[in-house]
Amino acid sequence: MPMNETKNILIVGVGGQGTILASRVLSTVLQKIGLDVKVSEIHGMSQRGGSVVTQVRYGQSVSSPIIPKGQADIILAFEKLEALRWLPTLKKEGIILINDQRIDPMPVIIGAAEYPEALDYIRSKVKNVLVINALAAAQEAGNAKAVNIVLLGLLARHMNIDHSLWLETIEETVPAKFLQVNLKAFEAGYNTAENIANI
């Protein structure tokens, strides 16, 4: 991984999906390999089902915690509509990893707006798109709530970082009683059959 430049990962989802835990593991792993890391997270009302965005930047020296438009190397989207919303942040050759889950926002629920065909549009615009059913994988691992760790595994597969470092960091981050489920969930995401060339 050439580290002269700053790399950018954007994690997007809906409040309550566990994006914050996933970004915590990611940023800890990056710190452990000796890089400068900055993370920007907007929360406040995010627990109430609004859009949540975490920006993770890393390199030898990082100034701003905010990813400029069109500069994300990877977008990890926990929900399809959020993937669409943040698509303009992706780099031309960037990778977008999407959980195939639909969560209707209130305007759609009350019939004031349509839920768009997000995946079709994204595929028509960018090359490196990977869509997985993280919920099914999490259920198979033993807990539907482990969706975030399945997606973290998928992200890890697309980053060139020692596999054991991820496992060690998950172990330090999640409560002991959920560890086995989370390790299984991580492997499920990591070993997703398809993948896009490493960056």
Place this chain on the structure above:
Amino acid sequence: MKKLLTGNEAIARGAWEAGVKVCTAYPGTPSTEITENAASYSEMYAEWSPNEKVALEVGLGAAISGGRALVAMKHVGVNVAADPLFTLAYTGINAGLVLVSADDPGMHSSQNEQDNRNFGKAAKIPVLEPSDSQEAKEFTKIAFELSEAFDTPVMLRTTTRVAHSQSLVELEPRQEIPLKNYEKNIQKYVMMPGFARPRHVAVEARLEKLMEYAETCSLNRMELRQRQLGIIASGAVYQYVREVLPNASTLKLGMTYPLPRKLIEEFAGQVENLYVIEELDPFIEDQLKAWGIKVHGKDTFPLVGEILPEIIQEKLGSTYGQNKNEPENTESSDNFLHIPVRPPVMCPGCPHRGLFYILNKLKLTVTGDIGCYTLGAQAPHHAMDTTICMGASIGAAIGMEKARGKEFARKLVAVIGDSTFIHSGITGLIDAVYNKATTTVIILDNRTTAMTGHQNNPLNGRTIKGEATKEVNLPLLAKAVGVDRVVEVDPFNLTELETIIKQELAAEEPSVIICKRPCALLAKNPDKPCHVIPEMCIGCLRCMKLGCPCIIKVDKKVRINATQCVGCNLCASVCPNGAIGKEGNANE
């Protein structure tokens, strides 16, 4: 050792390292985590105060008596604490006192975006602005030194991006600071006119000395690079400037009040084109212009919202930048598809939902307040007419009645949360009784300060450290101020709730309705999810008026998302055809 910390965690750490004895706060985004983290250090006393004014008063007591104190609040909290603040600037502090003002440019979670550097200037106290977590910790420690060296409260001003961004911080040990001597000093600490007049003279003399300090202190730093462009910046904006315009010369101001005139003039003389880039008000720019320095600022950059890197790129990048940005990947997706917004919503099982359903149904005028329940203003409820500040609901309802008469008040309620009521609702209620209004006040008691992330408060019997304590008896409190009509109701019982609201609106005197049920996110064991019996659903969509995120319309009928539903049963109670139940296959 370096650790990844948010700005807020770093401020708490800085206070701990600086030997702070007492930390106080009222929760408010983006400041809340400062005191939550402070409470995790056993060497420091920490408390949630009932409001920001009390928080600062407890802090000033600690400081005057000799112990260092950290007081934290969001920007609008400083409005509440302004009364003690301005006079504390006169008395001085003995041991160090640092007031953290966490501002929210862009209003991620606030009702306005006031620029609190103005408070520093108005109160004549120094203002420090860190630009990342390492500085958040360092500046906290410097602020305590400065506070004691100049005998003044110091404002540490952050913004949401500094408060909630994480970056690496070098950890250091705690410095044990012994209590300073406390000596009675009436002339210094009793601010009646005769004693206050000489203190104002002292404040002005102190400000002169602070200006001298600003010229040479380590907080302000001139970084000369290419001379074509010079930028003066502070806080998060400094980091954006370094990213977008790495070759520009910068004057980084860690202390934005008072400003270092000589240093700024020297910098201005070194560069060809001088800009101040600052979020919100032209606070630095105005001072430069008053000194006759030629500078660009708000002629180029917005007065409103955050100044993000992309704005700096847009305004100055093509002329002065490296233009390293690749072209954008796609045109904004919005140009092609209408992307629905995703506003926050009341959670599944939220105890507020039923109330706003009823308020909407009864078509009442609702003066609202600050909390999760402000979401009652949104679709599909639209059941809120005003939200101004903490506690304003009750006063606003009284004012409407006094202007428009009792008839209007029969269709008017004030809605306020438990913590907000303690913060500043009780004084409004006293006004209703004292001045003979007929106000109906609905207090939403969900046993926590929910919106800021579930902080304990005086109504739930737990301190910030989770210890048991006495809880305020809300019905008794309302009765004690003279409200004779006080009634408690479970907001999940819609029939009873509606009956009580109608009955209290009809009463010719003030009444308090306490809707009591814990926040859904605190309920440990959710009930079995509800489900719709498809052949019974007549597609009337009445349940959708609840605004529950679990209820989805499919082919003219409704379906319930069983993975989100917590079985609160409100939808079953509004269904006219008994089509919603809990038995059978919940996953259909």
